[in-house]
Amino acid sequence: MQLSGTYTFNADQQTVWKLLMDPQAIAKALPNAQSMTPIEGETDAWRVIVKLNLPVINGAFNGIIRMSEQVEPDHYRLTVSGEGQQSVIGGTALITLTPDAGGAKTLLKWVADANISGKLAGIGQRLAGSVAPMMANQFFNAMAKQLPARP
Amino acid sequence: MKVTVTVNGTRYEREVESRMLLVHFLREELGLTGTNIGCDTSQCGACTVHMDGKSVKSCAVLAVQADGREVTTIEGLAQDGTLHPLQAAFWEKHGLQCGYCTPGMIMAGSAFLRDHPHPTDEEIRHGLEGNICRCTGYQNIVAAMKSAAENM
Amino acid sequence: MATRIFGSGIKRREDPRLITGKARYTDDFQMAGMVHMVVVRSPHAHARITSIDTSAARGAPGVVAVFTGHDLKLGAIPCAWLVPGSDLKVPAHPALATETVRYVGDGVAMIIATDRYLAQDAADLVQVTYEVLPAVVNPETSTKEGSPQLFPEIANNVAFHWVASSGDDGVNQAFAEAEVVVKERIVQQRLLPTAMEPRAVLAQWDKYAEELTVYSTTQNPHIARFILSGVTGVPEHKLRVIAPEVGGGFGSKIPVYADEALAAWASMKLGVPVKWAETRSENYQVTIHGRDHVEYVEMAATKEGKVTAIRGTVYAGLGAYISTAAPGVPTILHGLMYSGAYAIPHIRAETFGVLTNTTPVDAYRGAGRPEATFLVERLMDRLAHTLNMDPVALRRKNLIPPFENGYTVAIGLTYDSGNYEAALAKALGMFDYEGFRREQAAARQQGRYLGIGVTTYSECCGLGPSQVAGAVGFQGGLWESAIVRFSPAGKVQALIGASPHGQGEETTFAQIIADELGVPVDDVEIAHGDTNRSPMGWGSYGSRTTPVGGAALVTAARKIKEKARAMAAHLLEAATEDIEYGDGKFFVRGAPDRFKSIQEAALMATLAWNLPAGMEPGMEASAFYDPPNFVYPFGTHIAVVEVNPATGQVDLQRYIAVDDCGPQINPMIVEGQIHGGLVQGIGQVLCEGVVYDDQGQLLTGTMMDYAMPRADMFPTFEIESTVTPSPHHPIGVKGVGETGAIASTPTVYNAVIDALQPFGIEQMEMPLTAPRVWKAIQDARAKGGQ
Incomplete structure (x- = not known):
């Protein structure tokens, strides 16, 4: 399943990049995240526990988040895998940043390929097209709140 | 967590897990198995009960949310051994076959009739949208609702 | 004689426990x-x-x-x-x-x-x-080279290949010489049976x-x-199996599951009691699904509209494993019914049973016969359109003429009795067909699209003679048994092997007994659903409980009556042949004041103080009834729809059903069965359908995603009947549990296609949801339709 979306940050590209690479900021912004801990022996990889509260699926998901292919400050890849509640989720997203004309704002584009299996597919697949962009927006909004105050 | 719920006129105090659904509380803690479970997405309405006089799907309510409230289930609908007019009408008009959706249908229907004492067929059909029956094709449920409305 | 309770729409005795929440379903038990x-x-x-x-x-x-x-x-x-x-x-x-x-x-x-x-x-x-x-979900695709293989021992996922034919040479010749041939590819989408009580x-x-x-x-x-x-x-x-209150089945509770x-x-x-109760989403994943055919069907006819042959090739999805009755459904219960209500000289049915990476498929209300009726009725409308003939006139031309005792169709089944023309006439008597056609033409001028579907069907149920069961590979018998006994005080208990789960036989069977034995209906108790109490039976499915189980009950009751007659004769000191019976009493011919009630006879037989020579004590009889044939209910259904071309919404405006299931024991219950069947059949046309993605993920995994028919989708159905008894059944009755689901799908489907004739739309895949219909209209307009 192909999904995509955009988000505009009120900050310059370098600041946004720094924010996106900050695991603590990510942990705070992840919707319904209960924990996010680095995986030993790997860089840019974390174990996360996310609590989902949907009809039928009501409980914890164990997942792994990885960042790779970082080309500062332009693009990177985010890979997510998770399982729980008799379901499996897998997805990879390419995230690119471009500054606007003045450089004060940064446009983020994401293009993702996601697979959902099991119980969650029975309800999630149909909703994913609308829920995933909403959750992404929620996430980026929460990230944006953590941007350093403008001078 | 501790909850105190009045069900069919009797006050119950129980210690429950915070995630326990009201329907499981009724069925498993209180043994009131007349309320049935037909789905897990609050679509089918089989588990409909009255809470403080309003119809609710008891699979969409946590037991702790019923704390301090009054709940009526299908077991408490007949008064002093006399069937509620809608129960009697379901019997008279053959508004049920396997009976599994029936308690929820009657609880939803009786609340609907209280708010709409003289409904048309169309209003009844619309009013029962939240309750699914696989046996009757709804026609005799509509007939039962109309007949009960006349007798209430 | 008192009024017969047979034929009376008395209230159901099942209901008091069900409307008060006292009924106990499996998940209600605690240990x-x-x-x-x-x-x-x-x-x-x-x-x-x-x-x-x-x-x-x-x-x-x-x-x-x-x-x-x-x-x-x-x-x-x-x-x-x-x-x-x-x-x-x-x-x-x-x-x-x-x-x-x-x-x-x-x-x-x-x-x-x-x-x-x-x-x-x-x-x-x-x-x-x-x-x-890799996974495969479509039964036709699954048979192709290169598809993922489910089992190494089953090449191309084809678990079986079955053919029934009236004679291939005749079929081929009929098609070769046909003046007209119409063809269609039909997809019978997967459905979720959705008994309201999940399994437990x-x-x-x-x-x-x-x-x-x-x-x-x-x-x-x-x-x-x-x-x-x-x-x-x-x-x-x-091993004791108890079916307590069971909340609907529709076939999904026939199989034995893991x-x-x-x-x-x-x-x-x-060493402890173990309970399992499935959730609805689990029910949708693991409890059997229904239908799932991809069909290639064609019909040959003369220019005058006489059908000469019909044939089909069906890819029937079985799912990932072969469920209890699965192979019989798209073959015996489907392929043998291609003749429908029509005299068709040449017939060939071919079925591939195909494994796919999906939930197993098995019998779902109608089981094979809805699919057969759909393809016949669909081809009839297609042929009528091709020949520019009225579809009712075309059907009339091909209906099997009335018969009271057997008509053998080309593919080999012998229908028991039928009067299709009478049912059609009755339905048309409830509806101004010519007037509707005028209204339809006028409406089209105003950009409104009305359509009508008329189905004349015959189906095959009351499964069935055990000899046939054996011949077609069913691993059981198909007879039923019953025990009828008087208690000393004159109450009657009847134990049956069949296992009703919503159909109301506790009431209708008590009506049968009350009538046969002349006892008050309230003195009769019908018990079922416990292998330690009920005599052997093969279950409630295939509209067989009343045709087969009811016949066993009648037979047992008649045995009791004959014993009571002999007992009464002995007590009255008369010869048995001089004893007459009326209204629960045995009396001496010519002396109506000299009588013994059946209860007195039963009491004296139970006390056994003074039995006639050779008579065993007690008043109990058991009977095993193996039907000599299936029963064949039939009828005519009419649907009127309006399609909104701006939204694609289909509005079902009228539905008329005239069904013939022989004499009706309880007309109220018969109508209830028809109502429910109609909604299930129409649900297939308008809203229901399982969706898998191509990785085999079930996307319609909850009631939020699978569209169940709801009350506001339907008009008030207009139900009537004709009465043509089955010649081989002791009380003439036929089954009625599935007729609604069998006849309504093609009726409403054909009505929608009829409404869309001005657009040149000949076919759409079900369900005919608003977006799908809207898109078909847009596509047709783009191609130059109206």
Whole structure:
């Protein structure tokens, strides 16, 4: 399943990049995240526990988040895998940043390929097209709140 | 967590897990198995009960949310051994076959009739949208609702 | 004689417990020490299991035990309909998969815990690693070279290939010489039976008596006992299956599933009662689905509209394993019904039974006959359109003329009785057909699209003669039995082998007994659903409970009556042949004041103080009834729809059903059966349909995603009947449980297509949802339609 979306940050590209690479900021912004801990022996990889509260699926998901292919400050890849509640989720997203004309704002584009299996597919697949962009927006909004105050 | 719920006129105090659904509380803690479970997405309405006089799907309510409230289930609908007019009408008009959706249908229907004492067929059909029956094709449920409305 | 209670729409005696919440369904039972079972299921449609780690789950709170397929000592889940002559291969279906999972929902482990919430929590701690394999979901695609293979021993996923023919040469010649041939590719989409009560089981092993008791949501407790005995190794006389209140079945509670066997095994292993109750989303994943055909069908005819031949090739999806009755549904119950209500000289039906990475498919209300009726009726309308003939006139031209005692169709079945023209005439008498056609033409001028569908059908039910069951590979008999007994005080208890679950036979069967024995209906009790109490029976499905079980009951009652007559004669000191019977009394011919009531006769036979020579004490009789033939209900259905071209919304405006199921024991209950069937059949046309993605993920996995018919989709159905008794049945009755579901799908479908004629739309895949219809209209307009 192909999904995509955009988000505009009120900050310059370098600041946004720094924010996106900050695991603590990510942990705070992840919707319904209960924990996010680095995986030993790997860089840019974390174990996360996310609590989902949907009809039928009501409980914890164990997942792994990885960042790779970082080309500062332009693009990177985010890979997510998770399982729980008799379901499996897998997805990879390419995230690119471009500054606007003045450089004060940064446009983020994401293009993702996601697979959902099991119980969650029975309800999630149909909703994913609308829920995933909403959750992404929620996430980026929460990230944006953590941007350093403008001078 | 501790909850105190009045069900069919009797006050119950129980210690429950915070995630326990009201329907499981009724069925498993209180043994009131007349309320049935037909789905897990609050679509089918089989588990409909009255809470403080309003119809609710008891699979969409946590037991702790019923704390301090009054709940009526299908077991408490007949008064002093006399069937509620809608129960009697379901019997008279053959508004049920396997009976599994029936308690929820009657609880939803009786609340609907209280708010709409003289409904048309169309209003009844619309009013029962939240309750699914696989046996009757709804026609005799509509007939039962109309007949009960006349007798209430 | 008093008014007969047969034929009277008395209120159901089942209802008081059901409307007050006192009825007890399987999940309502609690037992001391009871534990809960949850099955860990595959999230993948096709994968190799590389490892299963249950250690975390074992340590979770409340967990009593965790088992995988390696721990089980259980036989494979069998298939019970081995259709002969089809090279059927039944792959092993283990209760829990150990090596390969083949559909989303395939069980891989089971958790036993003290509480169902804790069992569910622990299920998430079972770590299964899978090597995901490619999957296939479409039955036609599945047979093609290069498709993923489910079982190495089954080439191209074709589990069987079955052909029935009136003679291939004749069929081929009829098509070669035909003046007109119409063809269609029909997709019978998958449906979810959705009995409102999901399946459940409560198994209790008594280790002292070594007896297993299984409460089960089954339509056929004796078949369940038969199969569970084989799977668990518990001998049948030590195995008791109880079907308590069962909340609908529609075929989905015929099969014996892995879950029942697992709960039974776990109870034996652990020595405590084990309960399993599926959630609705689990029900959608693992309880059988219905239909799933891809069909290529064609009809040959003369220019005058005389149908000369019909043939079809069907790819019937079986799902990932072959369920209990699955092979019989798209073959015996489908292919043999291609003639419908028509005299068609040449017929050929060919079916490929195909495995796919999906939930198993089995009998769902109508089981094969709705699909057959659909294809015949669809081709009829297509032919009428091609010939520019009125579809009703075309049907009239081809209907089998009235017959009272047997008509053999070209493919070999002998219909029992029929008067199709009479049912059609009655339906048309309720509806101004010519007037409607004028209104339709006028409406089209105003941009409104009305359509009509008329179906004249005959179906085959009341399964069936056991000899035929054997000949077609059904691994059981199809007779029914009944025991009728008087208690000393004159009450009647009847025990039946069939197992009603919503159809109301506790009432209708009491009406039969009351009528046969002349006793008050309230003095009759009908008991069923417990293998330790009910005599042997093969269950309630295929509209057979009344045609077969009812006949067994009548036969037993008549035996009682003859014994009572002999007893009365003895008491009245008269010859048995001089005793007349009326209204529950036996009296001496010519002396109506000299009589004994049937209750007196029963009491004296029970006391046995003074029996005629050679008579055994007691007033009890049992009967085994094996029907000499199936029964063939029939009728005419008419649907009127309006399609909104701006939205694609289909509005069902009128629905008329005239059905003939012979004499009606309780017309109120007959109508209820028809109403329910109609909504299920129309649901297939307008809203229902299972969706899998091409990885085999079930996308319609909850009631939020699978569109169930709701009250506001339907007008008030107009129901009438004609009465043509079955010649071979002791009281002439035919089955009526499935007619609504069989006839309504083509009726409403054809009405929609009729409405869309101005756009040149000949065909759409069901369900005909608003977006789909809207898109078809847009596409047609783009191509130059109206």
